[in-house]
Amino acid sequence: MKIPISYNLRSMRARPVSTALTALGIALVVAVFIGMLALANGFASALVKTGSADNVLVLRKGADNEMSSSLDREASSILASVPQAARGDDGHALVSAESYVVIPLGRIEDTTGMANVVLRGVDAEAWKVRSNVKLTQGRLPASGQNELCLGAKLVGRFPNTAVGQSMTFAGRPWEVVCHFTAGGSAFESEMWGGSEQVMPALRRDNFQSVTLRLADPGAFEEVKRSLEADKRFTVDVHKESVFYAQQSQLLGNILRILAVLITSIMAVGAIFGAVNTMYAAVSSRMPEIAVLLTLGFKPRSVLASFLIESALIAFIGGVVGCLIALPLNGLVTSTTNWATFSEIAFAFRITPVLLLAGLVFAVVMGMLGGFFPARRASKVPVIQALR
Amino acid sequence: MKFWTLLRANLGRHKRRTFLTITSVALALFLFASLRSVITTIGAAAQFGSARRLVTTNSTGFILPLPVAYANRLEAVPGMEKVTWANWFGGQYGDGKRFFATFAVDAKSYLDIYPEMSVPADQKEAFLRDKGGALIGARLVDLFGWKVGQNVTLRGTIFPGDWIFTIRGVYTPTDPSINDDALMFHYDYLDERTGHKGNVGWYILEIDKPDNAAQIAKTIDDQFKSSPYPTKTGTEQAFNASFATMWGNIGLLMNTIGLAVVFAILLVTANAMMMSARERTRELAVLKTIGYSDRLLFGLVLAEAGLITITGAILGLGAAKLLYRATNFNAAGFLPGFDVSWATIATGGVIAMVLMLASGIVPAMQAARLPVVAALRNVE
Numbered sequence: 001m002k003i004p005i006s007y008n009l010r011s012m013r014a015r016p017v018s019t020a021l022t023a024l025g026i027a028l029v030v031a032v033f034i035g036m037l038a039l040a041n042g043f044a045s046a047l048v049k050t051g052s053a054d055n056v057l058v059l060r061k062g063a064d065n066e067m068s069s070s071l072d073r074e075a076s077s078i079l080a081s082v083p084q085a086a087r088g089d090d091g092h093a094l095v096s097a098e099s100y101v102v103i104p105l106g107r108i109e110d111t112t113g114m115a116n117v118v119l120r121g122v123d124a125e126a127w128k129v130r131s132n133v134k135l136t137q138g139r140l141p142a143s144g145q146n147e148l149c150l151g152a153k154l155v156g157r158f159p160n161t162a163v164g165q166s167m168t169f170a171g172r173p174w175e176v177v178c179h180f181t182a183g184g185s186a187f188e189s190e191m192w193g194g195s196e197q198v199m200p201a202l203r204r205d206n207f208q209s210v211t212l213r214l215a216d217p218g219a220f221e222e223v224k225r226s227l228e229a230d231k232r233f234t235v236d237v238h239k240e241s242v243f244y245a246q247q248s249q250l251l252g253n254i255l256r257i258l259a260v261l262i263t264s265i266m267a268v269g270a271i272f273g274a275v276n277t278m279y280a281a282v283s284s285r286m287p288e289i290a291v292l293l294t295l296g297f298k299p300r301s302v303l304a305s306f307l308i309e310s311a312l313i314a315f316i317g318g319v320v321g322c323l324i325a326l327p328l329n330g331l332v333t334s335t336t337n338w339a340t341f342s343e344i345a346f347a348f349r350i351t352p353v354l355l356l357a358g359l360v361f362a363v364v365m366g367m368l369g370g371f372f373p374a375r376r377a378s379k380v381p382v383i384q385a386l387r
Numbered sequence: 388m389k390f391w392t393l394l395r396a397n398l399g400r401h402k403r404r405t406f407l408t409i410t411s412v413a414l415a416l417f418l419f420a421s422l423r424s425v426i427t428t429i430g431a432a433a434q435f436g437s438a439r440r441l442v443t444t445n446s447t448g449f450i451l452p453l454p455v456a457y458a459n460r461l462e463a464v465p466g467m468e469k470v471t472w473a474n475w476f477g478g479q480y481g482d483g484k485r486f487f488a489t490f491a492v493d494a495k496s497y498l499d500i501y502p503e504m505s506v507p508a509d510q511k512e513a514f515l516r517d518k519g520g521a522l523i524g525a526r527l528v529d530l531f532g533w534k535v536g537q538n539v540t541l542r543g544t545i546f547p548g549d550w551i552f553t554i555r556g557v558y559t560p561t562d563p564s565i566n567d568d569a570l571m572f573h574y575d576y577l578d579e580r581t582g583h584k585g586n587v588g589w590y591i592l593e594i595d596k597p598d599n600a601a602q603i604a605k606t607i608d609d610q611f612k613s614s615p616y617p618t619k620t621g622t623e624q625a626f627n628a629s630f631a632t633m634w635g636n637i638g639l640l641m642n643t644i645g646l647a648v649v650f651a652i653l654l655v656t657a658n659a660m661m662m663s664a665r666e667r668t669r670e671l672a673v674l675k676t677i678g679y680s681d682r683l684l685f686g687l688v689l690a691e692a693g694l695i696t697i698t699g700a701i702l703g704l705g706a707a708k709l710l711y712r713a714t715n716f717n718a719a720g721f722l723p724g725f726d727v728s729w730a731t732i733a734t735g736g737v738i739a740m741v742l743m744l745a746s747g748i749v750p751a752m753q754a755a756r757l758p759v760v761a762a763l764r765n766v767e
Contacts, residue, residue: 021657025658028647029651032647067450101450102448115633250486262644269410273654273655273658277662335635
């Protein structure tokens with residue numbers, strides 16, 4: 001026969017301070033666990049979302065990121081006529097040759113710090129090739145003008161980023177004419193300007209990358225084969241989604257490993273706390289347990305009951321931990337993509353799965369911490385304890 | 388010392404609880420020291436830089452080049468002692484998974500300006516003589532098993548193709564903030580193979596007096612202001628600090644987690660201390676009856692908490708100090724010179740004291756204020 005859960009609830013209430021301290025200890029572990037994984041998630045998803053499975057990214061052979069790549073005008077014009085490229089409403093092929101450079105900008109909140117912000121030189125096709133890019137304010141930069149469109153995550157974090165204001169770099173002023181979002185992706189940390197203005201201003205002759213939209217995503221392998229075999233240039237052809245997922249791998253993995261390492265060390269401490277609490281609970285309730293056993297409850301039921309009590313305390317801790325971590329969701333932070341030294345802003349991302357993982361983690365901690373004390377409880381020598 | 392036996396007996400009564408609590412404290416302080424050291428290591432890197440060294444980069448962005456022809460004009464600036472330059476090469480070795488820095492440098496002047504890079508005299512000479520030679524950091528020897536005299540092939544990410552270098556020397560940095568896992572080779576070799584473009588990544592300058600730094604930096608930047616490649620000159624320290632800020636909010640993150648860890652363990656320790664005190668109510672009452680003063684009991688309970696937290700602190704902080712040193716940890720090259728500083732250890736010690744007070748003070752006060760008669764009523 002099972003011992004009712006109300007027995008455990010009453011016991012927990014009888015020792016409110018030690019129950020609360022144990023639960024709070026577990027809550028903190030769960031909060032750190034969720035917070036760190038939300039950070040890793042946010043970073044990875046910002047980069048993963050950047051790439052589209054329909055798009056093909058062409059870089060110079062051997063270049064491991066856009067910054068180290070270089071494609072001359074001949075290469076870009078050959079790429080502009082790839083037959084498998086999709087066509088826009090105006091009949092133009094959706095092929096975008098882009099230049100990519102990082103520009104140091106002062107931050108608003110920390111005036112001593114500089115951040116390297118990506119400046120992407122684009123033409124009209126770039127806005128159509130990226131289906132997730134949407135203007136939120138203003139109009140597209142006019143051709144022949146020193147005008148910029150800013151990713152939403154730059155706005156307010158750097159000076160003079162409002163539409164109508166003017167930023168100065170590369171020895172000339174650039175007017176901000178629009179803001180855009182890109183589904184939370186890394187593009188939102190970039191400045192886009194006309195490549196015919198950007199490239200001369202930075203004394204660059206070559207593009208860094210060419211991105212093209214495929215009419216049929218299934219044609220990727222065929223495009224890759226034909227372009228990489230082309231004798232006129234040496235390029236690597238990447239599926240855009242795969243390329244950006246790879247870019248996120250290093251830092252994403254570091255963050256995840258760090259999260260697991262830190263939380264598992266913390267968890268050991270919290271489990272020890274639970275062990276202490278449950279042993280104390282067992283030893284102060286010896287007579288009670290003896291009575292239960294005399295009444296005919298099986299030792300197994302006593303074991304289960306104490307395990308449940310420990311798990312319950314941990315579960316409460318888990319819920320509190322989720323509540324502590326929840327306000328982090330959506331908080332924007334930034335770090336450097338060390339591959340290109342460029343700054344990338346992203347939001348903490350707490351998903352229901354992550355919350356569930358936090359709760360499971362809490363309960364596991366509780367069960368681990370409660371097991372040995374519960375076993376001791378089930379083995380209480382009845383006569384001695386009743387004396 | 389007569390209370391020592393009593394303290395030890397008390398701690399020894401619940402050996403498991405004492406062990407678990409001490410281990411929790413040790414783990415917490417180990418984590419604290421590790422997280423804190425990430426911040427101090429980044430901070431030390433930001434502070435690194437000789438007061439006499441300046442760095443000149445392209446003012447539009449440090450990834451944009453400067454002409455190599457600037458070297459002569461920089462040398463002519465009054466107060467200038469030495470000029471050298473370097474280029475970021477971006478080479479990969481093997482599967483490319485382990486990142487390490489690769490530079491093309493003007494070898495002789497570079498080693499002149501960086502006496503912190505110590506190279507055996509014969510290796511230095513061999514490196515300077517061989518245009519296809521490379522100088523590597525001591526860590527790369529451990530990492531890849533490279534040997535002096537061996538040929539290594541790097542894959543260029545910025546400068547395409549396979550690049551073969553002969554390792555001619557191994558340097559050991561005397562300052563921990565200098566990466567010990569970089570590979571350097573001759574600028575001339577890079578320039579020759581890339582068609583004599585004469586592009587330089589950045590210049591490093593040594594000036595006569597640190598006091599002149601601002602003046603000299605201004606002279607240089609004014610001189611190139613209206614040229615096609617305007618410059619930005621600052622102290623080496625400012626240059627390094629700008630990289631440190633690129634970590635973003637990492638300091639805040641580490642501090643927050645550290646705080647959460649310490650607080651979580653505080654709860655565990657406080658809980659254990661309260662349990663011990665509660666179980667011992669009767670004993671404490673007996674001690675009072677036989678003449679122990681309130682103050683003495685207060686001190687005894689607090690000392691018990693202190694013994695736990697301080698033992699934990701010594702174990703945790705000591706393990707952090709020794710472990711990272713023994714494993715030569717540098718976070719895959721991201722945190723050169725990673726070390727748990729004595730300041731961090733001292734902070735950890737203070738935290739242990741705070742833990743002692745915070746976890747011990749309530750039970751200690753309860754013990755001191757214990758009403759003897761009421762507590763003794765329960766004695767069998």
